[in-house]
Amino acid sequence: MRKLEDGTLEQGSAVRHAIVTGGSGFIGTHLVKRLKSEGASVTVVDRNQPRIGGVDCFVQGAIEDPSTWERLAREIPDAADTLVHLAARTSVLESIKDPVDVFNSNLVGFHNALEFCRLNGIGRVVLASTNAVVGASQAEMITELSPLAPLTPYGASKAADEMLGSAYTECYGVRVAAVRLTNVYGPNMWRKDSIVPRIFRYAQGMGDFTVYGDGQQFRDFVNVQDVVAAFLTLAEGQFAGPVSFGSGESVSVNELVRLVSEVVGKELRPGSVPAKAGEMPGVRISLDRARGVGLKADVDLANGLRQAWTDFLANGAAR
Ligand SMILES: NC(=O)c1ccc[n+]([C@@H]2O[C@H](COP(=O)([O-])OP(=O)(O)OC[C@H]3O[C@@H](n4cnc5c(N)ncnc54)[C@H](O)[C@@H]3O)[C@@H](O)[C@H]2O)c1
Numbered sequence: 001m002r003k004l005e006d007g008t009l010e011q012g013s014a015v016r017h018a019i020v021t022g023g024s025g026f027i028g029t030h031l032v033k034r035l036k037s038e039g040a041s042v043t044v045v046d047r048n049q050p051r052i053g054g055v056d057c058f059v060q061g062a063i064e065d066p067s068t069w070e071r072l073a074r075e076i077p078d079a080a081d082t083l084v085h086l087a088a089r090t091s092v093l094e095s096i097k098d099p100v101d102v103f104n105s106n107l108v109g110f111h112n113a114l115e116f117c118r119l120n121g122i123g124r125v126v127l128a129s130t131n132a133v134v135g136a137s138q139a140e141m142i143t144e145l146s147p148l149a150p151l152t153p154y155g156a157s158k159a160a161d162e163m164l165g166s167a168y169t170e171c172y173g174v175r176v177a178a179v180r181l182t183n184v185y186g187p188n189m190w191r192k193d194s195i196v197p198r199i200f201r202y203a204q205g206m207g208d209f210t211v212y213g214d215g216q217q218f219r220d221f222v223n224v225q226d227v228v229a230a231f232l233t234l235a236e237g238q239f240a241g242p243v244s245f246g247s248g249e250s251v252s253v254n255e256l257v258r259l260v261s262e263v264v265g266k267e268l269r270p271g272s273v274p275a276k277a278g279e280m281p282g283v284r285i286s287l288d289r290a291r292g293v294g295l296k297a298d299v300d301l302a303n304g305l306r307q308a309w310t311d312f313l314a315n316g317a318a319r
Contacts, residue, residue, distance in 0.1 A: 015082045015235050017041040019072070019122070021063055021113055022086030023055070024048040026189045027128065027224055031084060034228045043076055046087060051188075063087045063109030069116045082235045084126045085113050088157075091193060092132060093276060095154035106157035107164075114168045114176070122174065125165065126234045129178040131220075131244060131283055133159040143286045144180075144242045151279075162242055169240045177234040179227075182246030182283060186224030186308050190316025196221070196305070199257060200312045203264040213275030215254035218282045220246035223299035230295040239293045247297045248287040263305045 018035055022028045023044030029051045035042050036054050043057040044050050045068065050058055057077055061068030088106045089095060095102040110127065117125055132155035134146045150156040165176030185196040202209035222245065230245050251259070261268045287297070 013081075013236065014038070015040045015232065017043070017056075017078060017080040018082040018084055018235070019043045019045060019076070019080045019116075020084045020086060021045045021109075022088065022128075024050045025086060025090075026186075026192055027184060027227060028086045029188055030186065030224045031086070031228045031231060034232065038232070041078070041080075043072070043080060045072060062105070063112055064104040066112060069112050072116065073120065079120070080122055082124050082126070083113060083117055083122050084128075084231055084235065085110055085161075086128045088128070089154070092152050092154045092279075095152050095157070096277065099153035102153045102157050106154070107160050110161045111164055114164060114174060117174045118168065118172045124235055125168075125174055125176045126231050127161055127165055127176055127178040128231075129158045129162055129180045129242065130155065131180045131182050131246070131285055133162065133180060133242075141284050141286050142244060144244060144289050151277075166241070175238075175240045177237075177239050178242045179230060179234060180242055180244040180285075181227060182220035182222050182244075182285060184224050184227050185221050186304065187311035188315070189224075189308065190312050195219075195253070195256065196260075196308065197312070197316070199260045199268065199270075200264075200309060200316070202270060203260065203266065203268055204312075209268075209270045211253055211257070211270050211272040212279055213272065215257070215272065216252050217275075217279065218250040218252045218284065219256070220248065220250045220283050220285055221256070221301055221304075222246040222297055223301075223304040226297040226299055230290070233294045237293060243289050243293060243295065244285040244287070245290045245295055245297070246283075246285050246287070247299075247301065248285065249301070250282070250284045251301065259302055259305055260309075263302070263309050 024046040041056045045059045059072045089102045135149040135151040148159045162178045168174040201207035
């Protein structure tokens with residue numbers, strides 16, 4: 001990527017070498033595969049080993065630890081043009097139990113990443129944020145103009161990351177696009193504790209699943225392939241700031257259970273427990289800004305669940 005006269009980097013070119021923090025996780029594994037298939041070099045920074053081969057450089061360590069970034073500076077084979085930031089403590093409910101660790105990982109860790117970009121001339125960053133930065137009510141459609149009012153330390157840490165991103169965009173020309181993701185699902189997520197793999201494990205008799213409250217709370221589920229495509233579009237475009245991204249179609253938890261029942265071929269009848277603190281009552285997002293910057297969600301929920309279930313049976317159910 002070319003350096004412009006004002007010292008910032010030219011935008012709009014294809015990703016040539018990306019640093020992917022959290023590249024060993026669920027979304028990260030899909031992203032690394034996609035970047036490699038597009039011919040880009042990939043450097044992963046993660047506490048855990050990558051799950052797939054082909055990564056050009058791997059630095060193992062915690063992102064909140066400055067020595068991880070010092071090692072990265074020494075070991076990275078050539079200059080990167082893009083950083084996609086996925087590493088984070090991701091459990092919303094766990095974040096209520098352990099806020100200190102969440103702020104270290106999610107806030108100090110992201111600040112270290114931004115500093116690395118500033119000091120090493122990396123001009124574009126895509127941050128995996130979340131719609132949980134907005135503590136919306138059932139009635140509201142979430143847009144990027146909705147007030148930031150997170151209900152949990154997890155949501156607060158991502159809102160704070162977005163603020164850091166804004167400052168680094170304005171002051172240092174490190175262009176930060178923050179994608180506020182809804183619930184991401186897809187193949188290779190059977191290790192996770194989120195709702196889709198929990199229902200899959202329940203369907204397979206491998207774990208318990210209970211609905212919080214009456215199951216009428218609605219959520220937006222977006223396929224990981226659409227998310228990975230959105231990251232690439234944002235990395236290669238010009239956009240800075242927050243953008244909500246999901247399928248744009250919300251379903252209730254009860255409806256999700258019904259859809260999974262169809263996919264797995266048996267009627268699931270989970271019990272229920274009282275709703276938990278920190279759970280958003282409803283998530284319905286506007287995709288207007290996302291569409292305006294070229295993002296689109298193509299995968300239909302029923303088809304995506306079928307594909308994820310096939311993968312779960314092949315890879316997850318045996319563990
Ligand atoms: N999956 C979703 O539904 C969803 C929704 C909204 C936002 N997001 C965001 O997308 C990103 C990726 O999510 P995911 O589902 O792939 O999560 P994941 O838990 O599968 O992957 C996270 C990866 O980050 C690594 N990591 C975590 N903390 C670290 C630290 N302090 N130092 C170094 N490595 C660390 C983990 O080892 C893991 O490999 C996260 O930032 C998450 O907040 C995910």
